[in-house]
Amino acid sequence: MFRFMLRRDRVQLPVWILGIVLPIVGTLAAYESLYSTAAERQESAAMMSSPAAISMTGPEFYLEDYTLGAMMGHQMLGFMGIVVALMSVLLIVRHTRKEEETGRTELVRASVTGRHANTTAVLMLAVAVNLVVALVVAVGLGATGAESITWEGSFLYGAALAVIGLAFSGLTLLFVQLLEHARGAIGISTGMIAIAYTLRAIGDMGEEFFSWISPIGWAQQTAVYLDNLWWPLFIGLAFFLVMAAIAYPLSTKRDVGAGMIPPRRGKASASAALTNPLGLAYRLQRTNLIVWSFAMLLFGIAYGSFLGEADKMIESIGDYAEEMLPALEGISLADSFAAMFISIASIVATIPALQSILRLRGEEKEGRLDGMLAGALSRYRLLGSYVAAALINTMILLFMAGLGMGIAGSQSMDNSAYLTDLMIAGLSYTPALWVVIGVAVALIGLVPRATSFSWAVLVFAFLVIYLGGALQMPEWVMKISPYQHIARFPAEEFNWVPLFWLTAIAAALIAVGMYSFRRRDISM
Incomplete structure (x- = not known):
């Protein structure tokens, strides 16, 4: 064996x-x-x-x-x-x-x-x-x-x-x-x-x-x-x-x-939600979504609790503090740290979001799509249900991260405004996650055997945030990551324009994937 x-x-x-x-x-x-x-x-x-x-x-x-x-x-x-x-x-x-x-x-x-x-x-x-x-x-x-x-x-x-x-x-x-x-x-x-x-x-x-x-x-x-x-x-x-x-x-x-x-004993008859593909998609992912939502909430609370100590902790920078502080001129250290923590949370939230859309490929490899598509269910509706679930999941996960960070941050800063600001900051990364989901959908439709390569987008984005500065990556290379186009709110002014373009790119990728999925054979 x-x-x-x-x-x-x-x-x-x-x-x-x-x-x-x-x-x-x-x-x-x-x-x-x-x-x-x-x-x-x-x-x-x-x-x-x-x-x-x-x-x-x-x-x-x-x-x-x-x-x-x-x-x-x-x-x-x-x-x-x-x-x-x-x-x-x-x-x-x-x-x-x-x-x-x-x-x-x-x-x-x-x-x-x-x-x-x-x-x-x-x-x-x-x-x-x-x-x-x-x-x-x-x-x-x-x-x-x-x-x-x-x-x-x-x-x-x-x-x-x-x-x-x-x-x-x-x-x-x-x-x-x-x-x-x-x-x-x-x-x-x-x-x-x-x-x-x-x-x-x-x-x-x-x-x-x-x-x-x-x-x-x-x-x-x-x-x-x-x-x-x-x-x-x-x-x-x-x-x-x-x-x-x-x-x-x-x-x-x-x-x-x-x-x-x-397993908990189910009902004698299926609920109305399970009679449509979106309800089924959520039923299959329920445990994963609950666990990750709770994890993102704890993630946000853990990081948000440090915002109130930002001014004290910056002293650990030592002799180089003066070289770093000009870049933060006019911006509170708490805002800068909050923006960095939110960007990390967005990367982590991408993991369950990708798992959500890639679940469809798993169902296909296990041979369960044939029976579903043998009836009146169209391929557009089937793939669309998983896409909708993944898109909604990203918003839930980012909201939970922003909520946790906002609750802890507002308490540590004694400023209730942080609750709203950090929830908005978390949700602002939604279009970036949608682009990653769009890449996965395009691969499912065009090259189903290569769907695992959608994780490469996440790995690259993490490298950019994690090591981009240390490795002195060129600006154009860092801009390949969709996460780099999001304004670091609340440290920076909120900007709607990148969100619009990222959403458009995600929509185009999803459209290509759904059209290709309709035309190709179901494989195992």
């Missing part, structure tokens, strides 16, 4: 590994070129010492001696940890819950295979893939020979990424036993990634305890390329073993295709 899983993922796994290694090595090369002297690196450290920057990157202790290695540990380890965690989540769900939904697990279990064979094989695969990622990252970094990039630090860097992947592999394996459907397991597991990132951000901005209950925080506490502490990784390994130990016996206490949490 382990060999069969490798055979099925012979294309996916190399793509994932290259997608993790190349940005890491490429970023190191860019840092080496852009920050060739210690003075330039320390100037960058001063710029990265603001609370907003720390919340996006990592702990402040990396900034004390900002070598190339410290820059990689501070700015890239947490971000690439998210990618490794996402890879691990999708890998576990693909070979467990999705296999049960298609009926293949039942056929395999009917043969001479043990009850734990599938679970053991997928854990072997998760461990192997994360070990390969660790090894390739370590060799890729160490072979550069860059200043302060030691071999010990490089192997610790790779191991930290692997431990993040293993921690979320074990957690996802537990959710797979508890939940009945793959979409629920993916939704809650990816939601936990967002929560782990938020806990790490809160911890790094002052409440250190929260960093120690996040797998991403465990990796960054290794002080890679500085003190090279290996012991925090043992917390992640212990967490992985505990999750796996809990999941193993649960897999034998449930029926194949069922979850430990029994």
Whole structure:
């Protein structure tokens, strides 16, 4: 079974590994070129010492001696940890819950295979893939020979990424036993990634305890390329073993295709909402939407609570404060931080929004669209229902992020105006998310096998916000991201014009996708 899983993922796994290694090595090369002297690196450290920057990157202790290695540990380890965690989540769900939904697990279990064979094989695969990622990252970094990039630090860097992947592999394996459907397991597991990132951000901005209950925080506490502490990784390994130990016996206490949490008994007859495709689309995504809405609310509250301390926290910038403050002339620090936090929230909200529209492609691959389209339901109406659900979901998620940040921000600032301003600021990113959804719809219609590449838009947008300034990206490159065209309200004046053009682009992409979907064959 382990060999069969490798055979099925012979294309996916190399793509994932290259997608993790190349940005890491490429970023190191860019840092080496852009920050060739210690003075330039320390100037960058001063710029990265603001609370907003720390919340996006990592702990402040990396900034004390900002070598190339410290820059990689501070700015890239947490971000690439998210990618490794996402890879691990999708890998576990693909070979467990999705296999049960298609009926293949039942056929395999009917043969001479043990009850734990599938679970053991997928854990072997998760461990192997994360070990390969660790090894390739370590060799890729160490072979550069860059200043302060030691071999010990490089192997610790790779191991930290692997431990993040293993921690979320074990957690996802537990959710797979508890939940009945793959979409629920993916939704809650990816939601936990967002929560782990938020806990790490809160911890790094002052409440250190929260960093120690996040797998991403465990990796960054290794002080890679500085003190090279290996012991925090043992917390992640212990967490992985505990999750796996809990999941193993649960897999034998449930029926194949069922979850430990029994589904709520439905009504004797379908509601009026389920008699139309939009109602069905929302019913399939209900759990994911609820979990992510709650996560975005907490995300907003966590960041909004720091706005009242903006003036005090800016003192941590030190000697370079005067160089940074002119750019903020006439704008309160709280407004600047709020605008930055909202932009981060918009990136995070894109994850469930994309999951919402890509659910249609999953239904197609699983062969469930044929039965729906065999009746009077048109393709326009079917795809349109998923598009409508995704578009509405973006507004809900951004509203929840703005609401949470507004509630906490207005309390910390003792200014009720922040509640309305931050809700408007959150909703202002809606057209940018619609553009990403438009790209996904266009791919579903034109090149259905390439729909997963719609995630590249999100990754690029995150890189622009996360590393655009550090890598000194050209302005025209940064403007490719739809998020860069949104005014940073309330730090900047609200501007309707970009919202209009982004909405028009999204509408054009959706129209192309729907027209192409109507003309192509339904595939699996």
